[in-house]
Amino acid sequence: MTPALSDKKLFALICLVLALGTAALYWPITHHHFILFDDDEYIADNNHVTTGLNWTNAVWAFHGAHAANWHPLTWISHQADCSVFGADPGGSHLVNLLFHVANTLLLFLFLRGTTGALWRSAFVAALFAWHPLHVESVAWAAERKDVLSAFFWLLTLLAYAKYVMSDKWRVTNQAPAPALVTRHSSLWFYLLSLVLFAFGLMSKPMVVTLPFVLLLLDVWPLKRISNFEFRISNWKNLLLDKIPFFALSLGGCVMTMRAQSSGGAVSSVELPSRLMNALLTYPRYLAKIFWPTDLSIIYPYRYHWPAAAVIGAVVLLLAVSFLAVKFIRQSPWVFTGWFWFLGTLVPTIGIIQVGAAAMADRYTYLPSIGLFAMLVWSAAEFCAQRPSGKIILTLVGGSALVGCVLATSIQITYWRDSVNLFLHSLEVTENNYVTDNCLGKAFELTGNPARALVLFREAVRLEPRYPQSQFNLATCLIGFGLMDEALQHLQAAAELEPRNPDVQFNLGVYFSQHASWTNAATCFSTALAVRPASASAEYNLAGALVHLGRFAEAAPHYRQALKLQPDLAPAKKELADLLAAHPELRASTGTP
Numbered sequence: 001m002t003p004a005l006s007d008k009k010l011f012a013l014i015c016l017v018l019a020l021g022t023a024a025l026y027w028p029i030t031h032h033h034f035i036l037f038d039d040d041e042y043i044a045d046n047n048h049v050t051t052g053l054n055w056t057n058a059v060w061a062f063h064g065a066h067a068a069n070w071h072p073l074t075w076i077s078h079q080a081d082c083s084v085f086g087a088d089p090g091g092s093h094l095v096n097l098l099f100h101v102a103n104t105l106l107l108f109l110f111l112r113g114t115t116g117a118l119w120r121s122a123f124v125a126a127l128f129a130w131h132p133l134h135v136e137s138v139a140w141a142a143e144r145k146d147v148l149s150a151f152f153w154l155l156t157l158l159a160y161a162k163y164v165m166s167d168k169w170r171v172t173n174q175a176p177a178p179a180l181v182t183r184h185s186s187l188w189f190y191l192l193s194l195v196l197f198a199f200g201l202m203s204k205p206m207v208v209t210l211p212f213v214l215l216l217l218d219v220w221p222l223k224r225i226s227n228f229e230f231r232i233s234n235w236k237n238l239l240l241d242k243i244p245f246f247a248l249s250l251g252g253c254v255m256t257m258r259a260q261s262s263g264g265a266v267s268s269v270e271l272p273s274r275l276m277n278a279l280l281t282y283p284r285y286l287a288k289i290f291w292p293t294d295l296s297i298i299y300p301y302r303y304h305w306p307a308a309a310v311i312g313a314v315v316l317l318l319a320v321s322f323l324a325v326k327f328i329r330q331s332p333w334v335f336t337g338w339f340w341f342l343g344t345l346v347p348t349i350g351i352i353q354v355g356a357a358a359m360a361d362r363y364t365y366l367p368s369i370g371l372f373a374m375l376v377w378s379a380a381e382f383c384a385q386r387p388s389g390k391i392i393l394t395l396v397g398g399s400a401l402v403g404c405v406l407a408t409s410i411q412i413t414y415w416r417d418s419v420n421l422f423l424h425s426l427e428v429t430e431n432n433y434v435t436d437n438c439l440g441k442a443f444e445l446t447g448n449p450a451r452a453l454v455l456f457r458e459a460v461r462l463e464p465r466y467p468q469s470q471f472n473l474a475t476c477l478i479g480f481g482l483m484d485e486a487l488q489h490l491q492a493a494a495e496l497e498p499r500n501p502d503v504q505f506n507l508g509v510y511f512s513q514h515a516s517w518t519n520a521a522t523c524f525s526t527a528l529a530v531r532p533a534s535a536s537a538e539y540n541l542a543g544a545l546v547h548l549g550r551f552a553e554a555a556p557h558y559r560q561a562l563k564l565q566p567d568l569a570p571a572k573k574e575l576a577d578l579l580a581a582h583p584e585l586r587a588s589t590g591t592p
Helices: 002-033 039-043 055-062 073-083 090-114 118-130 134-137 141-172 186-203 207-221 232-238 243-262 271-290 307-326 332-344 367-384 388-417 420-428 435-444 449-462 469-480 483-497 501-513 517-530 536-549 551-564 569-581 587-591
Strands: none
Touching: 002 118, 002 134, 002 388, 039 073, 039 090, 039 141, 039 243, 073 141, 090 118, 090 134, 090 469, 118 367, 118 388, 134 388, 141 207, 186 207, 186 243, 207 232, 207 243, 207 332, 207 469, 207 551, 243 388, 271 367, 307 332, 332 367, 367 388, 388 420, 388 569, 420 435, 435 449, 435 469, 449 469, 469 483, 469 501, 469 569, 483 501, 501 517, 501 536, 517 536, 517 551, 536 551, 536 569, 551 569, 569 587
16 A cells, blocks of 8 residues: 555545534434524515525526525525425524535645645544534524635635635746646636635625635745735735725625615624623633633624723733744744634624624634644644654544533534524523514414513513513513503614514504504505515405505505405405495406
């Protein structure tokens, strides 16, 4: 057996262990349910997704922002799932798992190909595959955008590395040329990396930081800067070939800001609070990576932090950054890994606050790669200088991987359904009004409205400015017949989120039940302005207009309701009664 053949077999064996080990660890998610947080909006209750991949749905994916984001390839991947598996959650989870396995192998290929270090690359890939902080990205069906964007991110890195190698060979005319490299391949690999990056941006906007990471990779492991001298001449060409990448990033940022602003996802938290949260979130992520306990789907936002904690975070970040720059020649992997971690978290660190969470496990899916590489290479170099270093490294590294596997296997169990997931979230966090609201909805849907009512009341008490809990409390109160109290919370929800079609529709139903027809008609009209294809809103608006004596306006809404839902029997009867009483409306509605 030749050494080369032996290396190939060892490489293949590591790939097999990474793939099968990751698949076995995460296999339970293929039997999990959808959860009541984004999975409904993204998949279960989204008609453009559940009807599968077709031309109409594909156009919808690219046209405009949905769920306060523009990520058409993510929508198309969900549509493809439904074409293959139907609306079965097991199919969506299986595809997430396959992408995670693919990402693990791509990371291993990239590190092995650019550094030549087999075991270090394998260990980083294993940490990435089995770390419990990544469970959220894989086990949450709606987080397809995480694993999909990472897939294109890693393919972009591979194409860029091939471009760099082929460009170096073209310039220096080294012989022999690297595998898959020809004199004319440099441009093609470069263009391929741009296309793959564009695909990543269409999967999740968090990848906008990739051009910055490419600059870091030029430092290490690609070593395009000789002796790490920061001269303008060294950086000129490196910056020039990043211009198209930065242009794509700028376009992605513009699309994302428009989508999130139009979707009402951008929070109005004051700038000092956002800056403090951003500074404190970095060490909190570091703590979760090193000691991944008390993981939650939602980490409640804190508006005030002790000054000592903020100062400590600043000192920590500045100290590590200073050391990374100071020792760049001796340990370039620390420079690249640390600033990879810092930089790739910037879009989600909270300087522009989106949503109600202070941080999220899923945001570490890509940033953690830099930190893992920094730690593994540093530990390997440190132990290599000591007689028993290899034994120590093997024991410590093996223990870390075993710990990750055990913690991940436990964390996966919490994701089997909404009740278990949000119960765990309440156990490990405090004053978590988003979790209270989600758990209340889960109990309500599983036939426990009394417990749901308690949780909705607690959510509103903790944060009365959260429209979802105001709305859910109102509908729950209606179920208990507490109509006057329900109206107060419906109106509060409508004031907080005036263009929410569900809030407006339910408020319209309330007004209809109390014969306040003008208010009811206004609410149903507002709901239809946001969600035009609603048969129920069309039907109820028609009924309100009839009670107001506006028969000519009511008839077309009955017709539209029947067009959207032909089997809507009450609409058929009421339209027939209206036309019998007012035959002059037949011509205007097209009714024979």
